[in-house]
Amino acid sequence: MPAHKFVRLVLKYVLLAWIALIFIFPIVFMVISSFKPDLQLLRDSASLRAFLPVGDLSLENYSAAFDRAPIRLFMFNSVFITAVTVCLSLLLSSLAAFSFVFLQWFGRSVLMAVILATFIVPFETIAVPLLLIVNNLPWLGLDGFKTGWLNSYHVQIIPFIADALTIFLFVQYFRDLPTELVEAARIDGATWFQVYRRVIIPLSGPVIATAAILKFLVMYNNQLLWPIMVVQEETYRPVMLGLQYFFQLNTAWGEIMAYLTIITLPVLAFYLVLQRAFIASIASTGIKG
């Protein structure tokens, strides 16, 4: 390789690495700091030692964080809410998209247009009236009948099951599947539900992964505005609301870093394992352009 080409190659890598540092330094700082006692954390942040695992390292912050907030409960809540919403969303959205794409029925195109148009309504603009709605809805639970959905799991799940983006992703994917598959199965006497269950869903791996990842990110990461409004009881709080516990009395930065690490690492690990699928799922939202 000629010298100038080699120099250019090295410069390219240096540039890429510098940019990588910009994206990674807060994350490194978070994880490293979570092992340091408060005093040292503050002292180290005055120098580049902030990024080095040096000094008095321990798991103290983690055990203190577990003492301060019911982290296991919050993690369970977040994971439970996210998992149930993602599963129901995949099921109902794919069913609706299947019906939109493969079946002929009265009102189909109008209804589909209306549903997909809701894509441009930001959740934030409907949060307040939505609060009024859920506050007046009836619920039949194990403990009997009551009015109002506040302080529950279902108030954090049901309103988020169906959304325009997920339905759109399935519609988009189903449209590219050959219709002969459906026709052949119908001629063989399969019911529509059997076509959905036996023919279409087994072919839908990629779109299911895409929709699941996007929904997962939104549900796990964005649990702030809505839970603030509808959940006052500790029992049903998701992880993002748990941060409040670390500002009571004194701000314990080490514990905060431990808490942030606890709630972020599962997502990061998930991402690193499935990074191809994650990136493909974001990219596929761009294909419609």
Added chain:
Amino acid sequence: MRTERRAARRRQNRTGWAMALPACLLVFLFLITPFVMAFGLSLTNQRLISPNPTEFVGLRNYQRLLGIGFLTIDPITNDDGTIRVTDGETEYPRVRNFTRGNPDYPHLDRMREWFRLGISDDRQFVVLARDVVFIKAVRNTVLFVVVVAPVQSGIALILALLINQKLRGINVFRTIYFAPVVISMVVVSMLWRFIYDGENGILNTLLGVFSFGAIEPVSWLGNTSTALPAIMAMSVWQGVGFHMVIWLSGLQTIPQPLYEVARIEGATQWQKFRYVTWPGLRNTAILVMVIITMQAFTLYPQIEVMTRGGPLDSTQSLVFQAVVRGYEKQDIAGGSAISVLLFLFVLSISLFQRYLTRERD
């Protein structure tokens, strides 16, 4: 035969509805209904809990939010006609003389000063608003969108071009650049609160180290002039990987032979970008701008976690105000009016972007 076909069609009609119904019902109940309600509620005086019945009040909520007034004030003169100066400062009449039940200025009643400009030597032009906090929220949100959308999409494009090279190990860099996207904005905001801290923040440390002490420490979130830019920078940091990936998928749709032709014709790197890459990215560009604009308008978790609108309302945002009023102050009508205005902003932007695409086709 005919009746049979009709029966089959009726069956398909029924099955079609049955399959689409659950998702559609949920969208109607939890998306469309509250959306329509927001319009309705914004015309009333509804509160979350109120002893008084709800009344229709027309556009009063909007007038209260958007009311703006102007006032020109001249310095106070002494009895002999000279301008009165106290402690070296020209003295002006107080704004509240005009806005508190002054019969000569009924349109300015109960307004407050937003800002003032000196227009000539002594005369001052005062801009008043009925709801200064809300007006500041509008200003900040628009500023946020206007700065973040081009900056973020521009940086994302540069990163995508860097990542789109054939280099060994390039996927490692792509993975790292994208990583902040999967982290919750709540976590990111919390983390950056510490990074931006004036006393112990590592941003000051880093700037100090790399400038060899030339840059003085700044309390980034504590100053009215740096708080909003700091939040903008952090938001770009978190979101840029998302749009980098969308640009990347756009880049990969450009046919490789085009680059071959450009190379044979002896095009420079810049010419290749200008005449091959950029035209091929037009649709992607529009999509990226639409997504960033919509995301930027709904600026909320950063504000909630980092500043709660402060210092001195310099980081108020539309969504934050909608939450403060609609939820914390239980003024559902006021919160709904803000929501409707926010939606109209988003809608007009996306219509404008759609118009831009139509025209050139």
